[in-house]
Amino acid sequence: MSTPPAFPASTVLGYPRIGPRRELKRALEAYWDGRSTREELDRAGAELRERTWLRLAELGLEALPSNTFSLYDHVLDTAVMLGAVPKRYLDAEDPYFAMARGTDGLAPLRMTKWFDTNYHYIVPEVGPDTAFALDAAKPLGEVRQARALGLETRPVVLGPVTFLLLSERGAAALDRLGDVLACYERLLAELAAEGVAWAQLDEPALVTDLGPAELAAVREAYERLGGAAERPGLLVAAPYGDLGEALPVLAATPVEAIGVDLVRGGLDGVAALAGKTVVAGVVSGRDVWRTEPERAAHALRTVRAHAAHVVVGTSCSLLHVPYDVAAEPDLDPALRARLAFAEQKVAEVVELARSSWDGPEPAAASVPLAAPVPAGERAPYAVRAAAQAERLGLPPLPVTTIGSFPQTGELRAARAAVAAGTLPEREYDRLVEAEIERAVRAQERLGLDVLVHGEPERNDMVQYFAEHLDGFAVTRDGWVQSYGSRCTRPPILHGDVSRPGPITVRWARHAQSLTDRPVKGMLTGPVTIVAWSFVRDDLPLRDVVFQVAEAIREEVSDLEAAGVPVIQVDEPALRELLPLRRAAQADYLEWSVAAYRRATSGADTATQIHTHLCYSDADQILAAIDGLDADVTTVESARSGGRILGAVGGFGRGLGPGVYDIHSPRVPGGEEVERLLREALKALPAGRLWVNPDCGLKTRTYEQVEAALTNVVAATRRLREELALS
Numbered sequence: 001m002s003t004p005p006a007f008p009a010s011t012v013l014g015y016p017r018i019g020p021r022r023e024l025k026r027a028l029e030a031y032w033d034g035r036s037t038r039e040e041l042d043r044a045g046a047e048l049r050e051r052t053w054l055r056l057a058e059l060g061l062e063a064l065p066s067n068t069f070s071l072y073d074h075v076l077d078t079a080v081m082l083g084a085v086p087k088r089y090l091d092a093e094d095p096y097f098a099m100a101r102g103t104d105g106l107a108p109l110r111m112t113k114w115f116d117t118n119y120h121y122i123v124p125e126v127g128p129d130t131a132f133a134l135d136a137a138k139p140l141g142e143v144r145q146a147r148a149l150g151l152e153t154r155p156v157v158l159g160p161v162t163f164l165l166l167s168e169r170g171a172a173a174l175d176r177l178g179d180v181l182a183c184y185e186r187l188l189a190e191l192a193a194e195g196v197a198w199a200q201l202d203e204p205a206l207v208t209d210l211g212p213a214e215l216a217a218v219r220e221a222y223e224r225l226g227g228a229a230e231r232p233g234l235l236v237a238a239p240y241g242d243l244g245e246a247l248p249v250l251a252a253t254p255v256e257a258i259g260v261d262l263v264r265g266g267l268d269g270v271a272a273l274a275g276k277t278v279v280a281g282v283v284s285g286r287d288v289w290r291t292e293p294e295r296a297a298h299a300l301r302t303v304r305a306h307a308a309h310v311v312v313g314t315s316c317s318l319l320h321v322p323y324d325v326a327a328e329p330d331l332d333p334a335l336r337a338r339l340a341f342a343e344q345k346v347a348e349v350v351e352l353a354r355s356s357w358d359g360p361e362p363a364a365a366s367v368p369l370a371a372p373v374p375a376g377e378r379a380p381y382a383v384r385a386a387a388q389a390e391r392l393g394l395p396p397l398p399v400t401t402i403g404s405f406p407q408t409g410e411l412r413a414a415r416a417a418v419a420a421g422t423l424p425e426r427e428y429d430r431l432v433e434a435e436i437e438r439a440v441r442a443q444e445r446l447g448l449d450v451l452v453h454g455e456p457e458r459n460d461m462v463q464y465f466a467e468h469l470d471g472f473a474v475t476r477d478g479w480v481q482s483y484g485s486r487c488t489r490p491p492i493l494h495g496d497v498s499r500p501g502p503i504t505v506r507w508a509r510h511a512q513s514l515t516d517r518p519v520k521g522m523l524t525g526p527v528t529i530v531a532w533s534f535v536r537d538d539l540p541l542r543d544v545v546f547q548v549a550e551a552i553r554e555e556v557s558d559l560e561a562a563g564v565p566v567i568q569v570d571e572p573a574l575r576e577l578l579p580l581r582r583a584a585q586a587d588y589l590e591w592s593v594a595a596y597r598r599a600t601s602g603a604d605t606a607t608q609i610h611t612h613l614c615y616s617d618a619d620q621i622l623a624a625i626d627g628l629d630a631d632v633t634t635v636e637s638a639r640s641g642g643r644i645l646g647a648v649g650g651f652g653r654g655l656g657p658g659v660y661d662i663h664s665p666r667v668p669g670g671e672e673v674e675r676l677l678r679e680a681l682k683a684l685p686a687g688r689l690w691v692n693p694d695c696g697l698k699t700r701t702y703e704q705v706e707a708a709l710t711n712v713v714a715a716t717r718r719l720r721e722e723l724a725l726s
């Protein structure tokens with residue numbers, strides 16, 4: 001191929017796609033509900049892309065990315081582009097959304113977290129008979145759409161190695177590398193024929209620990225694609241961390257440009273980038289803070305000393321940050337001045353590209369050393385179990401739920417009305433209390449053993465706590481895509497965290513006042529609160545987590561004082577913050593577990609502490625979960641066919657592997673629940689088994705929940721009788 005033109009001076013690796021006002025969410029949901037056509041949905045997507053390109057150009061960004069848009073998920077888009085659509089979906093009315101969301105008769109493809117972010121991707125299935133065949137319509141279509149506006153773009157596509165490593169079979173799927181590379185070669189040829197100057201292949205898997213086979217795959221992939229006769233210039237981008245051992249391998253291939261994350265990754269390996277164009281990711285795509293100009297300039301100077309050409313860029317796609325700080329007039333001006341969302345980050349990239357990078361060396365980062373915090377010890381489990389059994393008097397196989405009950409539209413509307421000032425807070429509180437009563441009565445009627453208040457007061461399990469703790473700010477429109485049409489508004493943790501007063505106590509107390517059965521108070525754990533927030537970057541993460549743990553510890557103590565006998569502290573994000581590199585994992589697990597214990601170890605011996613994690617590969621971190629020392633742990637299991645059960649044999653305390661997949665409207669039958677319970681009883685003694693759904697019920701309807709829990713209770717009762725007889 002001929003030498004590509006010089007890469008322009010500034011770029012971003014990707015951009016949010018949900019729309020500044022979540023336009024895509026609305027368009028998707030209208031289509032799914034049958035309120036609009038596929039054409040209307042596609043038009044909404046086209047409009048969002050057009051607005052994004054025009055805005056990026058207006059901000060002065062020189063190299064614009066395309067194909068960063070997706071109707072649902074970019075990994076799913078890649079599977080479709082490569083023809084990796086499992087046969088069972090081909091006859092669906094809309095195979096793309098059938099894979100993403102399932103249909104009446106078909107389960108969706110699995111979904112899991114994207115690297116160490118809270119974005120979820122669809123896991124492709126790649127088997128020995130996947131019939132790969134390129135369909136380049138989407139990337140080509142976006143290039144043409146932008147060109148019609150007079151804008152040249154660089155199509156962004158997930159790279160072949162990461163695509164295979166993220167698929168169901170993981171590294172074993174590299175046995176199909178050759179066929180996948182043939183598709184990518186054709187893709188590059190089609191892009192070249194279209195006159196595209198540069199293409200970007202994203203390879204975030206290269207920042208994880210790679211073995212010899214995986215490194216060989218990297219070499220094979222980029223030797224072959226780099227050697228292709230007809231292709232645009234190639235930028236291989238490796239966001240979310242340090243390229244480490246993959247850097248020299250990649251640098252030795254003919255790709256012209258490499259995108260490195262200089263926020264997460266260090267500058268140690270840059271000498272290996274000699275002769276390359278380097279897209280230097282100095283503006284973070286993972287946080288909401290302004291870039292320190294001295295630190296960025298220092299990194300750019302260091303790269304310039306080695307690379308053939310330096311481009312200012314972002315550390316990763318801006319997918320993980322909200323659109324625009326200007327949409328947040330309610331934020332404290334002093335805080336707002338410290339913030340940069342996607343628009344502001346683009347402006348930073350542009351400004352850095354226009355500056356000379358000269359200047360003083362930055363002061364050595366003065367992040368204070370993390371201070372040790374005692375985790376605290378509770379009485380031995382056997383002592384606790386006896387005290388709790390006496391206090392609670394539960395039957396064998398106690399039935400409980402994970403916390404939330406269906407959130408009604410009425411409640412959401414009321415919350416919006418309070419925010420708008422049109423509904424007095426007192427009336428809202430009464431609505432919440434009525435909703436708690438509804439949930440409690442339903443649970444009594446259904447025959448549950450440990451009741452919950454149903455969490456009607458919470459918009460979100462993290463934001464609610466952030467709103468009631470000092471040190472956090474919440475945004476009005478700071479939405480970030482979590483998966484498909486789902487977005488969250490991560491709070492901004494900007495100062496020292498403290499708890500001005502009780503947060504959940506009045507709701508738990510109200511619930512307990514309505515019933516003689518034990519009520520379980522419901523808190524979000526310190527790791528999860530921090531994981532799902534944008535965190536201040538001037539303190540070690542563990543110190544921030546310990547500050548939050550202290551606040552939760554106070555809340556635990558107040559719940560106990562209010563007579564709540566069971567307290568659940570959820571940690572669904574425990575695994576999400578697990579460092580991508582194994583070398584850093586043990587340290588993380590040690591302090592995150594210690595923080596959880598700090599939050600819960602003040603509890604009385606007779607107070608039963610529960611925790612909840614909602615993923616099926618909890619077995620990866622089972623030792624850490626054990627270290628949490630919770631009296632009862634509930635985990636997802638039904639959705640993933642009980643695979644956790646194989647790993648929990650040695651687990652010494654209460655365990656509730658979910659028997660009901662709450663992600664779909666489907667109501668599980670009694671026999672199905674009974675079968676799952678029998679499976680669980682093979683792995684666990686009856687005295688330690690709890691019965692519960694996979695996760696909270698807030699996205700379901702009361703009708704679905706009551707039908708499902710009726711079956712769950714009936715199945716449990718049958719088994720209890722059997723156990724009593726044996």
Ligand code: MET
Nearest residue numbers: 402403404570572696697
């Ligand atoms: C993502 S885990 C959710 C736990 C929370 N207590 C709920 O039931 O919704």
Ligand SMILES: [Zn+2]
Nearest residue numbers: 572614695696
């Ligand atoms: Zn959950």
